[in-house]
Amino acid sequence: MLTATKAFCGCPNRFGDAPNSNVCPVCLGLPGTLPVLNRNLVEYIMRMGLATGCRITPRSILARKNYFYPDLPKGYQISQYEEPICVDGNLEIELEGGAKTTVRIKRIHMEEDAGKLIHDQGPQTLVDLNRCGTPLIEIVTEPDLRSPREAYHALILIRQMVTYLGICDGNMEEGSLRCDANVSIRLRGETALGTKTEVKNMNSFRNVERALEFEIQRQTDLVSSGGRVVQETLLWDADAGCAYPMRSKEEAHDYRYFPDPDLVPVLVDQAWERSVRDALPELPVPRRDRYERAFGLPRYDADVLTAERPVADYFEQTLTALQTLRPGDGAALAKPVSNWVMTDVLRVVAEEKVDVASFPIAPVRLAAMIGLILDGTISGKIAKDVFEAMLTSPAEPKAIVQERGLVQVSDGGAIAAIVEEVLTAHAAQVQQYLGGNERVFGFFVGETMKRMQGKGNPTMVNAVLKVRLAARKG
């Protein structure tokens, strides 16, 4: 979760700090300390619950899950068992080709994370407790996912939702989004699911898919050859491309959950629920649909633009700014803005690994530049150069265009003079054209543009060339 502090104490909730630098007596589990629940964690989990159609439990409690392991100094993890805060929701996932399927959410509960163990450096296990006590929400789905691909799409949607909701950065590599997958198989036509195994340790979306493919195949081979699936936990090894049984010295699963006497119940009344619901942002799927509906964008554009919230925000801010400059054009401006964001902004974002939110060209400046194209001041081609210049200069696009003499030449007389020069200089090609080879037309356009340093208004250059060539036909 993107809270500033841990779930039950005021230590920073931050990844990547020096070992054991974000710890205090509470998260170290020292005797005599008392946990106090972070209010933002409750708000954040309610956001996810409400966004997925869950019922918010009016009274929920925190429980202790008891086990011994060195990443858990208290000897128990504070979690929720009975009465989790969110229950009975659903996710609608969309597969390639547009088929939709609904995945029921059984519950979403809050809990604290454990510390981090490092096993491969030296003869002992190293323990870093910075992560100990950092807040998590666990989303438990019903067994509704039928293929690794569906699981992949469900995860992508969950990441999209949590990032839109601003509750998690969704980074699987850093472990802010994790997936423990239960896998079971059954014969076609059978209703009961077979014995399940749990696969862990997949640190990318692609690896989730691969691990599930592997495990389904493993179980299928096992059952086909007369074997039986045993309930166990497997760890995915991405390099080896296989999952192997976890052989940890952790005790058998007998967690003896009971209500944590250190923490009081969480009561959510209608007013609180309503305030969280009212503050929910527009979610990715409705936003994508709105882009198609209100802006008339192709589905592809709508998908790309709404995949990540900062990109969608950037797109809409640019569009709004451009609509202010050109009030009459309305939704017709969406496509040009979409083109610039998808091809140019996202290209630079990918190449330079910058954040869209802090992109060097702010939405207002990009809008001003697109405005210059639309009012004929610069050509689309010149605009690419202006865009490049704007990446390193804070100047307004208009100033850049003037300073560099990039204003498009739309003066018919000036264009005609150059066109005449070109046609005179290339008499042979003119003869070819007049003889029926229309492909040389492009050559004339290129030559004219070259002489005009690319500043000729392309529409006018085309038109003037046509007229002057036609005149030569005699």
Next chain:
Amino acid sequence: MSVTPKDVDHVARLAHLSFTDGEKQRLTSELNTILSYMEQLNGLDTEHVEPLAHVIELANVFRPDVRTPGLAADDALQNAPGRSDDFFTVPKVIADR
């Protein structure tokens, strides 16, 4: 319901405790006494009684999401059974593959 020495073994293992045979015998009978005492509660009609998770009638005790000072790594590690740089160390807890 009664507790057997096997149950005592199980609970002891979960709690990382070990007992002599004599202690196990004693604990078995003590736990049985406690259970039979609790058994009396089953005689009561609790049909319309809300389950109680807490004896104090408080709810919604929260902390604002604000950072507070913690411990320096040296202080945190002061009583550690083992230390390597700024890590706690423990015997290896995962079997080598």
